[in-house]
Structure formats: structure tokens, C-alpha cells
Amino acid sequence: MGAMPESVPVCCPACRRERLYTAPCYPCACGAPVTPVLDRRTAPTTVAHRAWDDEWVALRCPACHRRHQWPHPELGCACGAVIRIPVTDHPAPEPGAGPEPESGRGPEPGPGPDPGPVTSASTSPPPSPPASTPTPAPGPKPAPAAQRRAFRPVAIRTARDAVTAAALYLNWLGHGDIRRADQRPTSGIGLAARGLVAQVDPSVRPASLRDVECLWLTAMTESADCVYFSLAGYAEEARARADQLRVPLFVLDLTGTPQPVNSMADALDAGDA
Numbered sequence: 001m002g003a004m005p006e007s008v009p010v011c012c013p014a015c016r017r018e019r020l021y022t023a024p025c026y027p028c029a030c031g032a033p034v035t036p037v038l039d040r041r042t043a044p045t046t047v048a049h050r051a052w053d054d055e056w057v058a059l060r061c062p063a064c065h066r067r068h069q070w071p072h073p074e075l076g077c078a079c080g081a082v083i084r085i086p087v088t089d090h091p092a093p094e095p096g097a098g099p100e101p102e103s104g105r106g107p108e109p110g111p112g113p114d115p116g117p118v119t120s121a122s123t124s125p126p127p128s129p130p131a132s133t134p135t136p137a138p139g140p141k142p143a144p145a146a147q148r149r150a151f152r153p154v155a156i157r158t159a160r161d162a163v164t165a166a167a168l169y170l171n172w173l174g175h176g177d178i179r180r181a182d183q184r185p186t187s188g189i190g191l192a193a194r195g196l197v198a199q200v201d202p203s204v205r206p207a208s209l210r211d212v213e214c215l216w217l218t219a220m221t222e223s224a225d226c227v228y229f230s231l232a233g234y235a236e237e238a239r240a241r242a243d244q245l246r247v248p249l250f251v252l253d254l255t256g257t258p259q260p261v262n263s264m265a266d267a268l269d270a271g272d273a
Helices: 159-173 209-221 236-245 263-270
Strands: 008-011 018-021 056-060 067-071 074-076 082-084 189-193 196-201 225-230 249-252 258-260
Touching: 074 258, 159 189, 159 196, 159 225, 159 249, 159 258, 196 209, 209 225, 209 236, 236 249, 236 263, 249 263, 258 263
Parallel strands: 196 225, 225 249
Antiparallel strands: 008 018, 056 067, 074 082, 189 196, 249 258
């Protein structure tokens, strides 16, 4: 059995800030966990344009040795960039194992499992909203973190999977009546629960300022809170406006785990909102 995943720092190529990442564990058909191994010798890259072949990585199960395609590890940075984490096919060394073998004596062990998603820090405070902007409602109130079980995501392969992942996460936060929203959003798919409106954008373009403002206005007309989930991240002005309006922003990685992008999302995820 391989070593437990460890958290390691990953430097964002866009803003140069470091984030912690812990490799996700994927469930093999044989029942054993499959953990990607981080390639520390290769720099991470930002996802500018999504291509289907780049979204998946072939991993070998350490128990049954079968290879399967799994979502390529990614991390959402607070600057709005989506970071693709490089992985290697070499197995991680066992705990207490001796030094790495010399060249020519077999494959070199990989650097150890790669990190998994960690909540991202909030961005710098944006300019104050115009005087004409109504005072935004407080963010959604999640269930206390101490009462939650561990979140179990679903891998994202289609737009429907992205909506399912967001609905599962909202349910995990304590919203048990998730349904399709009556009012269709400007982009993506709308979800609703009692006192909550959510937007899920599974497209390959970052969410825009208009997308965030339209979601907030919809929530205001329904006297509800709102949450935004995006697969491709957010434009800079969209993140700034979301901070002004106190709209929680999440990036969905391909494991189906929402990554907080701003402080409102951090608080929601931690159960402190």
C-alpha cells in the first residue's frame, strides 16, 4: 500500500503565490485507492483553454495494476487561475524504503503523492461598490462543520456531472431541497433551494462580471442568498465584483470538489459563515 498523500506547496504560474495541494484518491474498481503522484521536477501550468484529452490522466492501480483514466489534478487559485498539477507515472516510495535505485536498475520512484485541494485564500480587497449599489445580503449559512461528514465528490466528465457535483456540495452544506431553478441564468445551469440560488457554469470560459451581477440580482429579487460554481474560473473583474457583493465563488476541479476562490466561499466551506 502506498504512502498517505501529503500536502505540498504549489506555486501559481499567474500570481506566483503558493498554495497547498493534496492529491485526491480515486476509487479503483478493485476497491483500492489510486492516488496520483506529483511530478515535482515539472512546473505546474495554468489552464487557458480546455481540451478533452488534457483533462484526463492514466493512472495504474497499485493493487490490481490496471490502468484507468481519471481527472487530471487541478487547483483553483485565489487569483482566479486554474492550475494543472503535473503528475508522474512512477510509484511513490514506500515509508521507510531505502535510497532511490541507481540509473539502469529499474524505474526511479516518483516524488511522493501529489497534494489535494485546499481552500484558497481571499484576494486583495477590491474598490468599494458605487453608492447606488444596494447593501448585499449576508452569505448563505451552512451547517456547522462539526456536524458534517466528509464530502464525497463525483468525478466531472460532462456538464451534467458538474451540476451533480455542485448539488452534492450544497446538500453537504445543509441544503436538502436542491432543485433546478425556475429562472434560467445568463449562462450555465441554475439550482435553487430554500433561501438559496446557485449558478453552475460548466463552460470552458471564465465567468464574467455580468454573470456574477446577474446571479446576485436574481438572488436579490427572490430575497435569497447566492453561490457561484465555475469550471473554468473567473475573470478578474468578476472576482472583484463578487467581493463587493459578498457572493461566494467556487471553482469545480475535475474530481468534483469545489475549491473556494474568495473569503465568502472560504467561510462557507469552513462552516463559519
